[in-house]
Amino acid sequence: MNWSLMAEAFPRLLEGAGLTLQLTLMSLVAGFILALPLSLLRTSSSPLLSWPVQTYTFVFRGTPLLVQLFLIYYGAGQIDWIRATPAWFLLRDPYWCALVAFSLNNAAYTVEILRGGIRAVPAGEVEAAKALGMPYQLRMRRIVLPAALRIAMPAYANEVVLMLKASSLASIITLMEITGTARKIVSESFSPYEVFISAALIYLALTFAIVRLFRYLEYRNSAHRRRPPAEIPSPPTRVARRAFATVQAS
Structure with missing residues (x-):
């Protein structure tokens, strides 16, 4: 084991970790903003609203992310009308192609995770909100979505971890995140063992931080379940029963 090489590789890999975190966070934010309204359409009883969203989720969940990345990175340039639009200024850059994919x-x-959370909201809470006269928008904002987000948080935490690891695919299209930087160091040093162990340790540290963050959030959101039960009064003692009988006799 070449410890000196690992020590030299770590600073360069940490520079790549910045791009990894940037891609992960921005894709999570953009994905959540897109998924929130789509999840409401996905749970709609109207087929005209739910089926297009179901088709979208089926296609993107049923095909490998690497294939989607190649289609956007290599395929966008093959379509003439895309090159004639302002979108081409973004799609010709590998960073934006990776971010879009x-x-x-x-x-x-995230649409399917939120759909499961919305479906799991107790029907009694929704009916109570309807009985109070809450309109649909207010009911979703105050009752359904907060409860659905609490229910879906463990599954969404897994999706965040998977997104962090999937960001390594950006190295395929020349982006120098952790994996891309590691491959470059390996091409210079011809020591893949030490370099990729260092990269794996950084991924483990980031995953550990994400898991601890979501555990803290779950702990904060479950405070209502940790309230101590109401104290049950202890049965009266013999002295108390005798005193009570004396008062009644007098």
């Missing part, structure tokens, strides 16, 4: 893929999974 990651965001669309993450949104597809």
Whole structure:
């Protein structure tokens, strides 16, 4: 084991970790913003609203992310009308191609996660909100979505971890995140063992931080379940029963 090489590789890999975190966070934010309204359409009873969203999630969940990345990175330049639009200024850059692919893929999974959370909201709470006269928008904002987000948080935490690991695919299209930087160091040093162990340790550290963050959020959101039960009064003692009988006799 070449420890000196690992020590030299770590600073360069940490520079790549910045791009990894940037891609992960931006794709998560964009994916969540896109998934929130789509999840409401997905749970709609109208087929005209739910079927297009179901088709979108089926396609992006049923095909590999690497294929989607290649289609956007290599395929966008083959379509003439895309090159004639302002979108081409973004899609000709590998960074934005990776961000678009990651965001669309993450949104597809997040839609299904939120759909499951919305479906799991107790029907009694929704009926109570209807009985109070809450309109649909207010009911969703105050009752359904907060409860659905609490229910879906463990599954969404897994999706965040998977998105972090999937960001390594950006190295295929020349982006120098953790994996791309590691491959470059390996091509210079011809020591893949030490370099990729260092990269794996960085991924493990980031995953650990994400898991701890979501555990803290779950702990904060479950405070109502940790309230101590109401104290049950202890049965009266013999002295108390005798005193009570004396008072009644007098």
